[in-house]
Amino acid sequence: MAARNSERLLNLVIALLATPRYLTYDQIRDRVEGYQAAKTDDAFRRMFERDKEDLRGMGIAVLVGPSAESSGEADGYRIRPDDFYLPAIHLTPAESTLVGLAASVWSEPALAGDVDRAMTKLRTVGEPVSTEGLRFLTPRLAAREPAFPVLWEALLARQAVEFTYHGRPRVVEGWRLILRSGAWYLLGRDRGVGVRMFRVSRIEDRPRRAGEPGAYTLPATDTIDERAKSLEPAPPVATVVVALRESAAGDLRRRGTPAGVATPEGYEAVAVPYALVDEVARAIAAAGPDALVLEPGDVRDRVLAHLRAVAGGGS
Amino acid sequence: MSTSIAQVARLLTEIPYIEAHPGITLAEVARVFAVPPAQVRKDVLVAIYCGLPGGYPGDLIDVDLDLMDDEGALYLTNPTTLDRPLRLTVAEAASLHLALLAVRSLVDGGTAATIDGIILKIADPAASSVELRLSAGDEAVRRVVGRAIVDAERLELVYDGASRGVTTRPRVDPAALFVRQGAAYLTAFSVDRGDWRTYRLDRVVAARPTGESAGAHGAPPDPEGWAKSLAGSVTARLTLTDEARWVAEYYPTSSQVTRADGLTEVELPVISPAWLVRLLLSLGDTVRAVEPPAYAEAARDRARQALAAYEALGLARGNAG
Numbered sequence A: 001m002a003a004r005n006s007e008r009l010l011n012l013v014i015a016l017l018a019t020p021r022y023l024t025y026d027q028i029r030d031r032v033e034g035y036q037a038a039k040t041d042d043a044f045r046r047m048f049e050r051d052k053e054d055l056r057g058m059g060i061a062v063l064v065g066p067s068a069e070s071s072g073e074a075d076g077y078r079i080r081p082d083d084f085y086l087p088a089i090h091l092t093p094a095e096s097t098l099v100g101l102a103a104s105v106w107s108e109p110a111l112a113g114d115v116d117r118a119m120t121k122l123r124t125v126g127e128p129v130s131t132e133g134l135r136f137l138t139p140r141l142a143a144r145e146p147a148f149p150v151l152w153e154a155l156l157a158r159q160a161v162e163f164t165y166h167g168r169p170r171v172v173e174g175w176r177l178i179l180r181s182g183a184w185y186l187l188g189r190d191r192g193v194g195v196r197m198f199r200v201s202r203i204e205d206r207p208r209r210a211g212e213p214g215a216y217t218l219p220a221t222d223t224i225d226e227r228a229k230s231l232e233p234a235p236p237v238a239t240v241v242v243a244l245r246e247s248a249a250g251d252l253r254r255r256g257t258p259a260g261v262a263t264p265e266g267y268e269a270v271a272v273p274y275a276l277v278d279e280v281a282r283a284i285a286a287a288g289p290d291a292l293v294l295e296p297g298d299v300r301d302r303v304l305a306h307l308r309a310v311a312g313g314g315s
Numbered sequence B: 001m002s003t004s005i006a007q008v009a010r011l012l013t014e015i016p017y018i019e020a021h022p023g024i025t026l027a028e029v030a031r032v033f034a035v036p037p038a039q040v041r042k043d044v045l046v047a048i049y050c051g052l053p054g055g056y057p058g059d060l061i062d063v064d065l066d067l068m069d070d071e072g073a074l075y076l077t078n079p080t081t082l083d084r085p086l087r088l089t090v091a092e093a094a095s096l097h098l099a100l101l102a103v104r105s106l107v108d109g110g111t112a113a114t115i116d117g118i119i120l121k122i123a124d125p126a127a128s129s130v131e132l133r134l135s136a137g138d139e140a141v142r143r144v145v146g147r148a149i150v151d152a153e154r155l156e157l158v159y160d161g162a163s164r165g166v167t168t169r170p171r172v173d174p175a176a177l178f179v180r181q182g183a184a185y186l187t188a189f190s191v192d193r194g195d196w197r198t199y200r201l202d203r204v205v206a207a208r209p210t211g212e213s214a215g216a217h218g219a220p221p222d223p224e225g226w227a228k229s230l231a232g233s234v235t236a237r238l239t240l241t242d243e244a245r246w247v248a249e250y251y252p253t254s255s256q257v258t259r260a261d262g263l264t265e266v267e268l269p270v271i272s273p274a275w276l277v278r279l280l281l282s283l284g285d286t287v288r289a290v291e292p293p294a295y296a297e298a299a300r301d302r303a304r305q306a307l308a309a310y311e312a313l314g315l316a317r318g319n320a321g
Helices: A003-017 A025-030 A040-055 A093-102 A108-123 A149-154 A223-230 A248-256 A275-284 A298-313 B003-020 B026-033 B037-047 B065-071 B090-104 B109-122 B139-151 B223-231 B246-250 B271-287 B292-312
Strands: A063-067 A076-078 A137-139 A162-167 A167-181 A182-191 A192-197 A208-210 A238-245 A267-274 A292-295 B132-133 B155-161 B170-179 B183-190 B195-200 B204-213 B235-240 B257-258 B262-270 B287-291
Touching: A003 A025, A003 A040, A003 A076, A003 B003, A003 B139, A003 B262, A025 A040, A025 A208, A025 B037, A076 B026, A093 A108, A093 B109, A108 B003, A108 B026, A108 B090, A137 B090, A149 A162, A149 A167, A149 A182, A149 A208, A149 B090, A167 A192, A167 A223, A192 A223, A238 A248, A238 A275, A238 B090, A238 B109, A248 A275, A275 A298, A292 B292, A298 B204, B003 B026, B003 B037, B003 B223, B037 B065, B090 B132, B090 B223, B090 B271, B109 B139, B109 B257, B109 B271, B132 B170, B139 B155, B139 B204, B170 B195, B170 B223, B204 B235, B235 B246, B235 B271, B271 B287, B271 B292, B287 B292
Parallel strands: A137 B170, A167 B132
Antiparallel strands: A063 A076, A162 A167, A162 A208, A167 A182, A182 A192, A238 A267, A238 A292, B155 B170, B155 B204, B170 B183, B183 B195, B235 B262, B235 B287, B257 B262
């Protein structure tokens, strides 16, 4: 039975691909092996409608349009080869090998399965060489946030999602899912508020799909890129000169450049650029006696206040 | 997904694949498509009943069944237009795109350019829907480390250690690069310590070949084991104000409770005592309680030492008290 269904579906794909014209119900019932089993018109239509949905579920675009016999109404079906086939590309052995390595990246089974299917398709346009030489690379990606799967599927289907964030119900059209510093973010248009960035782990309930797939279109990539920048560190606005104890406070030293300023014995002066006083003051306080602010005085006061809060009374 | 849908989806790729590889074995096709050989045989038995409308013998896909069953070899004649697989679905393209970006974050500039080439060829329709940024440090460091792994060379690193907050120059035999939690790491055998160590790539300030060959240390430990060993170590309990709640999201926690008074209690593995003390110093008064209290005392000592150093330099003016 399953084999019969598979044969009919595959024959349908081949017929709809091979035709330059839209095929009517009658032509499909006549020509495609497998539909003859339908005893009545109704039974055939039900069978065909189900098959059509199955094909769309596989990502195959079944187009509707006027057949040769039509007087204008869309009464026929076809699949356009340009929509159907993998583009005529060829992957070099080195490229195919890297695709093979990508297949082991996801720890999420659904996404890993998707990469596997993509890799199998790409095997027809390029053969990998041995991945032996790349075995020392083991990148892994995860998406443990419970809200992630729904956001992912809805975003790719261009379907809005509803969820609660900061105590408020939202309806959001997803633009981009961004992984940064190990955390996932959803950039999108909150229909009630405007374009917003949502940290996926802070979504307070399980997101639900809202409305139909394909309900919106994405803005230009440049526009999305511009909005995605809000996750990047703000550009530095000022510099603080810090005396760093040798071989300590590497996080600050990596951020800065040597500053030609006199320091106490055993220290070196480093100019550290920063965007937010509070952020840089915390980073300096973290190093304790290994990082001392030389100038300016206002940053030093912030660090001193911070240290006094930790030191407690009596110091 | 019904078995028919899965089977047809597979056949749309299997048919052009087998056609392009005359004489390929059932076992090999089974391996590529990750199904048992018996399933490939079932798929072939579906394919031979399919073809162009009309159903004349020459219109049908044909496979030499004798050769298949006697020798396990597949020869497929395909009169249909199914000579290329179905294009990637949006989900396949998006998952692959992110996976390729993850690989890209670990490799040198030349290999990164190859990956950019793949992405360009695939012309991924989902490309603008996904983005990935990993902390993987300096490209020059990755190039030196990657080459040293392939050539089995010993390196000297300049490393800003996270656990003690101290810069060291370990001599290491590098073995593997991996990505976890948004950052790239190097697994290497530390010659000085005589054991495997994990180095975060963006803390490797420089990597220099020593000219010596790496020693034989066997297989490096599994990165999963490293993550687990962190999770299984000593834990601390912090009570955080709303301002410091990011800690609960940034570091792996073993428990996390929001109390009635709005404060959040988190329990997290202590990567090292010095690491936790630095975290406490940076959090300041946004952490309200620490358990065990020894960590808070150590942070207090460090803060007092820092204040004394400012005092000694005559820089501790301002709102003292």
